[in-house]
Amino acid sequence: MRCSRTCRIVTQPESQQNDVSVAGAASHYRSLENLYRAAPINRLFASELTITEEGRAHITFRITDDLYHAAGAAHGTVYFKMLDDAAFYAANTLATDRFLLTTSFNLHFTKPVRTGSVTAEGKWVSGRRRVLVAESRLIDSEGEEIGRGTGTFMRSRIPLSSLDGYHV
Numbered sequence: 001m002r003c004s005r006t007c008r009i010v011t012q013p014e015s016q017q018n019d020v021s022v023a024g025a026a027s028h029y030r031s032l033e034n035l036y037r038a039a040p041i042n043r044l045f046a047s048e049l050t051i052t053e054e055g056r057a058h059i060t061f062r063i064t065d066d067l068y069h070a071a072g073a074a075h076g077t078v079y080f081k082m083l084d085d086a087a088f089y090a091a092n093t094l095a096t097d098r099f100l101l102t103t104s105f106n107l108h109f110t111k112p113v114r115t116g117s118v119t120a121e122g123k124w125v126s127g128r129r130r131v132l133v134a135e136s137r138l139i140d141s142e143g144e145e146i147g148r149g150t151g152t153f154m155r156s157r158i159p160l161s162s163l164d165g166y167h168v
Helices: 016-040 076-092
Strands: 047-050 056-063 098-109 116-126 131-139 145-159
Touching: 016 047, 016 076, 016 098, 047 076, 056 076, 076 098, 076 131, 076 145
Parallel strands: none
Antiparallel strands: 047 056, 056 116, 098 145, 116 131, 131 145
């Protein structure tokens, strides 16, 4: 920057800059939570997404008999959906401009679950630019892990701001 006379650059104190970035992050997290609630698929699953910090997401849901396979436990589609969603939203906390797409997901079933509350915990692992990796795990009401997964997510061309439910 060139000035013909004395220049004065005014910036916010660092503490105020941090307050603005924290407020912006919280707004992004609430918007992602709203986006989750607005997705038509979530009308089929009684679940709630909570994002408290960058790179972390939690989904709580209940297993009921309408989610069972023929042998009387939760069907694997429930495991996949909740593991994928928790990892996806953990990763999307780092992408404030674009919707992410799942490009691959590996999961492991460790224990069947028949009833009760389950929590899917998602955690961002690596990547920030084009491809992000996140992992997730399912915890039953007794605190035991019942499944885990790792996903790879890619930035799409879809702006988050263009999606119903995402409001900053």
